[in-house]
Amino acid sequence: MGVTIERVEWMHDDAERLRRAQRAELDARYGSDDHEPGIIPTADDVAVFLIARDDDGEAVVCGGLRPLDAGVLGPDVAEIKRMYAAPASRGTGAAVAVLHALEDEARRLGIRRLVLETGTAQPDAVRFYEREGYEPIPLYGHYVGSDLSLCFARELFDS
Template sequence: MIIEERPWDDPAGVRLRAAQVAELDERYGGEDHEPGEAPSAGDVDVFLVALDDREPVGCGALRRLDEHSAEIKRMYVTPHARGTGVATALLRALEERAAARGWPLLRLETGTEQPDARRFYEREGYRQIPLFGAYEGSELSVCYERTLS
């Protein structure tokens, strides 16, 4: 597996994010499941694509929150690649890039209908926190954070 930093508008990344949105639309029964501002090329600092045998199988991004923290956005692994270590490798690569930029605190939002994602982040050392920023008041959001060592 290879993890590459790519531009936000990279075609493989666009396809992966579209697949993620379709899956979330299905889980939540519609399109209204993302509070806050959607990430864009203008505010994403890091975008990674995981490739297995040259096939894009996952992605993840970092969006800076402030001087010392960033938010993990658009973590996604294709269904056939789940359970193979892609998500863990992507998360570690994002954490390494955050640390290199001086962002020791990572936060993220996932949803109430994503128990698999919640288990994954908890297993990887993220702890549940009160809803932050645009997620405050959302009935669909669950937020986590981890301080990198």
């Protein structure tokens, strides 16, 4: 499967459709109660949102970057938000392409470190991020104390 990466607005129809599919999958894994311990991302705080389109032009993967305040994690840190791959696109390389494109966008923004939160009921996501060089870190921010959260980080520049 070839993919084309496209930068879109947060409220783009395809972006919203993929985020709704992600929410449905998370509801199936965790129950429909609120399972988001962090601050819900919005168009106001997500600086970059990308989608991957397959050979037919269908949006199949999405992901965004939300710059974080220096706070506990230090300066020049952004959080990966709403990374999602439609089931049919998993294992095709489309999610890797979006993740690498997000990393490139972060570098252009001067971001030195990317962090993310995923859930304990998402071993596929854990394997994906670890395979792509993300290492486990202590829970941060609003995820501290969450029994459902696992956090990861990757340095984008050599020290």
